[in-house]
Amino acid sequence: MTISSHTADDARFLGPGEGEAIWFLRNRMTVKATEASTGGGFGLLESLIAPGFSPPLHIHRREDESFYVLEGELTMKCGDRTFRATAGSFVFLPRNVPHTFVVEGDKPARMLTLLTPGGGERVFIEGGRPAEAQGLPPATPPDIEALKRVSARYEAEIIGPPMAPTASHAAANA
Numbered sequence: 001m002t003i004s005s006h007t008a009d010d011a012r013f014l015g016p017g018e019g020e021a022i023w024f025l026r027n028r029m030t031v032k033a034t035e036a037s038t039g040g041g042f043g044l045l046e047s048l049i050a051p052g053f054s055p056p057l058h059i060h061r062r063e064d065e066s067f068y069v070l071e072g073e074l075t076m077k078c079g080d081r082t083f084r085a086t087a088g089s090f091v092f093l094p095r096n097v098p099h100t101f102v103v104e105g106d107k108p109a110r111m112l113t114l115l116t117p118g119g120g121e122r123v124f125i126e127g128g129r130p131a132e133a134q135g136l137p138p139a140t141p142p143d144i145e146a147l148k149r150v151s152a153r154y155e156a157e158i159i160g161p162p163m164a165p166t167a168s169h170a171a172a173n174a
Contacts, residue, residue, distance in 0.1 A: 054100055058158045
């Protein structure tokens with residue numbers, strides 16, 4: 001049996017709204033846990049994501065990525081599977097499988113992103129910037145080359161374009 005050398009001093013508590021706030025693309029991410037704070041176990045981010053936003057199609061080589069949707073509606077793509085995720089949905093995306101998502105409708109989505117093991121959260125931290133205000137960042141074109149560089153440092157790769165909202169949602173928002 002392995003005996004842990006952790007103590008109560010290793011415990012961590014962040015209240016609502018606490019954590020490092022990052023603007024990453026069209027997201028406001030609050031860093032709740034990092035590889036450093038969990039002994040390498042995981043990274044955890046709470047994200048507020050703009051309506052219609054989709055990250056480029058990408059692959060994580062080192063970690064699995066999981067989402068727990070708190071609010072909103074997303075269409076998710078993993079490999080050749082596409083599915084809808086609404087509040088209360090849990091999604092597990094295994095490493096080495098291309099994936100992306102799009103926020104459907106006219107309201108932001110809010111979700112938890114869990115990266116296991118930890119380390120991949122550095123893509124968001126280093127690829128973003130400290131949030132300058134509450135809420136979502138202003139809409140600006142993404143710097144895809146910079147995103148590719150920071151992704152490569154953490155063994156992630158951008159392999160395709162963002163996903164478009166589904167036709168039924170696009171028509172409803174036209």
